[in-house]
Amino acid sequence: MSRDQMFIAYMKAFEASTKHVGACAACQNGQPCAVGAPVHADFIARQDAWNERVRTERKQS
Numbered sequence: 617m618s619r620d621q622m623f624i625a626y627m628k629a630f631e632a633s634t635k636h637v638g639a640c641a642a643c644q645n646g647q648p649c650a651v652g653a654p655v656h657a658d659f660i661a662r663q664d665a666w667n668e669r670v671r672t673e674r675k676q677s
Contacts, residue, residue: 619669622662622665622666622669623666625662626659626662626663626665626666629655629658629659629662629663630659630662630663632655632658632659633652633655633656633658633659636651636652636655636656637652637656640652643656
């Protein structure tokens, strides 16, 4: 996946996670609902991957 594609996927996952939290009363206290849990997990995984990529790129420069 290109750097741009990875960043776009990360931002889309962020958007999906924040939209879900904004619309879901059950997800307001840091305890995701059954529908929100995979949405939030996807965001966290993409965020971790992005942060790792940035760290790796910085080490290489």
